[in-house]
Amino acid sequence: MHSDPAAIKKSIRTYLMVGAALFAGTGITVAANQVHLAIPLAITVALIIATIKGSMVAGVFMHLSHEKKWIYGALLLTVAFFVVLMSIPLLTTLDHIGTPNAAPAAATEHPGH
Amino acid sequence: MHNAILHRPSCTGHFALQTIMNIPYTVEERPDTGLANGKLGIWLFLASEVMLFGALFSTYIILRVGAPEWPHGELSVKLGMINTFILIASSVTMVMAWASLKLHDFAKHRLYLLATFVLAGIFLVNKYFEYSDHLSRGEGPWHSTFLAIYFTLTGLHGLHIVGGMVVMAYFLGPGAKMWKKYPEQFTNRIEYTGLYWHFVDLVWIFLFPVLYLL
Numbered sequence: 001m002h003s004d005p006a007a008i009k010k011s012i013r014t015y016l017m018v019g020a021a022l023f024a025g026t027g028i029t030v031a032a033n034q035v036h037l038a039i040p041l042a043i044t045v046a047l048i049i050a051t052i053k054g055s056m057v058a059g060v061f062m063h064l065s066h067e068k069k070w071i072y073g074a075l076l077l078t079v080a081f082f083v084v085l086m087s088i089p090l091l092t093t094l095d096h097i098g099t100p101n102a103a104p105a106a107a108t109e110h111p112g113h
Numbered sequence: 114m115h116n117a118i119l120h121r122p123s124c125t126g127h128f129a130l131q132t133i134m135n136i137p138y139t140v141e142e143r144p145d146t147g148l149a150n151g152k153l154g155i156w157l158f159l160a161s162e163v164m165l166f167g168a169l170f171s172t173y174i175i176l177r178v179g180a181p182e183w184p185h186g187e188l189s190v191k192l193g194m195i196n197t198f199i200l201i202a203s204s205v206t207m208v209m210a211w212a213s214l215k216l217h218d219f220a221k222h223r224l225y226l227l228a229t230f231v232l233a234g235i236f237l238v239n240k241y242f243e244y245s246d247h248l249s250r251g252e253g254p255w256h257s258t259f260l261a262i263y264f265t266l267t268g269l270h271g272l273h274i275v276g277g278m279v280v281m282a283y284f285l286g287p288g289a290k291m292w293k294k295y296p297e298q299f300t301n302r303i304e305y306t307g308l309y310w311h312f313v314d315l316v317w318i319f320l321f322p323v324l325y326l327l
Contacts, residue, residue: 015144
């Protein structure tokens with residue numbers, strides 16, 4: 001973290017520029033939504049813009065671009081758990097509880113074989 | 114670190130030995146982590162917040178993928194966009210409040226912190242109008258799966274806004290006294306408040322497209 005006034009004054013310019021970029025990013029997100037893209041493409045575009053904006057907030061406003069390794073370590077662990085959490089919806093698609101089993105049905109169709 | 118051993122009369126009249134210790138590493142960095150305790154503490158708290166909101170985002174995905182159809186255009190994009198602009202502006206004023214302290218300009222710091230507080234209030238007023246519009250039409254969380262997850266996610270986010278406003282009000286009021294006695298510790302406290310506030314902004318950056326646009 002910077003402490004000398006010159007570095008802080010320089011950072012202030014960066015904060016204002018990032019603020020302007022975040023405003024622009026929000027405008028682009030809404031504009032892209034007006035184009036009526038296909039849903040998978042619209043989701044991808046919106047999430048990419050949101051991720052870029054989120055990275056700017058975390059990197060510049062939260063000073064993550066120059067933090068200590070303990071904080072990176074804690075966040076890396078969080079990311080790992082977050083990925084597991086987000087994978088849970090995918091795992092539900094592998095769940096076949098309640099779906100009819102095809103094999104016995106095929107057997108009853110041709111009992112003689 | 115200042116330690117002091119004081120002899121004070123206890124309630125029974127006897128003298129009791131008390132050790133008064135200041136909380137260590139509020140300003141100076143710990144030799145093992147290279148961080149002040151508060152900094153690591155707020156980041157660990159934010160990590161738990163990531164999991165809290167992550168669980169709800171995960172729920173949203175499950176509900177949306179499993180739904181036969183998903184409503185579009187139920188929410189006012191205009192109000193959502195205005196609220197996004199408000200929160201981004203509040204993030205800028207918050208980081209400026211901290212930078213002003215680093216430049217030893219307390220008057221400017223108060224101005225920026227007050228601006229952040231007011232912007233947070235405007236965000237909540239907008240949210241009130243949005244909620245009351247839905248509720249007046251009988252569209253509460255019970256109305257549909259979409260509105261259930263919408264009210265849950267934005268309600269939890271709104272509570273975080275209220276929490277941030279309480280902390281800011283404290284630093285605008287009685288908490289501001291610390292600046293005179295312990296300016297560095299006060300600056301650190303504002304930095305931690307800012308980290309929390311930027312996180313709240315970051316969550317909204319994802320909530321806006323997910324709920325209002327997609």
